């Protein structure tokens with residue numbers, strides 16, 4: 519059995535410090551996705567090129583509630599560009615953007631704090647956000663999304679109930695190294711699972727180097743995981759018979775510095791993505807790179823997969839720590 523691999527990108531704009539700034543900072547729009555450096559898109563542009571070079575399809579979870587602040591453009595244009603490049607466009611939601619519905623939002627900060635959680639929300643509220651998000655993508659000329667990734671990977675059962683009620687059948691809402699769900703049944707490390715009629719494919723959570731007696735967990739990301747670790751995890755996942763491995767990244771992981779000023783390409787992270795793509799392209803006998811959209815027809819009766827916690831050997835974890843530390847100080 520080949521292990522399905524999902525390259526997923528949370529494609530979003532940034533609040534840009536608008537909620538804490540006394541100096542009038544405003545949100546950051548398409549630069550947070552394009553990450554232009556000297557006229558070259560080191561974020562989205564780099565990713566699209568890299569996927570094209572290796573003939574791989576990715577899933578872009580596009581955040582839709584930012585339209586409250588920015589209107590339909592510029593995300594509509596970015597989403598259409600992603601779709602036109604042959605990738606899967608699905609829905610990402612950060613409810614914090616709805617704060618901008620208040621015309622006096624800046625004044626209101628003194629009394630009402632913005633919140634961005636998708637868990638612990640009333641069902642009707644979740645349904646309304648999901649419908650808004652779906653309608654936005656349709657309005658932007660994209661197919662109706664069937665898959666969701668919640669903002670901050672925050673999730674509870676109500677999210678799945680809301681999804682089912684609007685016909686969304688595929689989720690990648692869990693990354694327990696990022697957010698540990700209160701419901702023990704949602705604490706999933708990997709694989710393919712049914713949750714209240716919705717297929718959940720968690721971002722891979724793996725065991726990091728233990729510190730003392732404490733087991734530490736990490737999510738499979740570009741910034742947090744070296745190429746050596748990522749290929750090791752893929753091999754181990756395949757050997758363990760895992761049905762799916764989900765990797766999480768963002769366009770802004772491929773640059774470093776200040777989005778509003780001095781920005782540079784993050785070559786370490788760019789090499790990691792390119793390396794993972796090359797590895798997957800060469801290992802098609804063991805891995806099938808596919809998309810969330812293609813999981814829509816997954817049979818209800820398919821058995822839930824096991825949920826082992828895989829890990830990386832200590833030398834690889836230490837190597838990554840050193841590489842990440844060096845990358846903080848290197849300026850290209």
Ligand SMILES: [Zn+2]
Nearest residue numbers: 528530669670
């Ligand atoms: Zn997000």
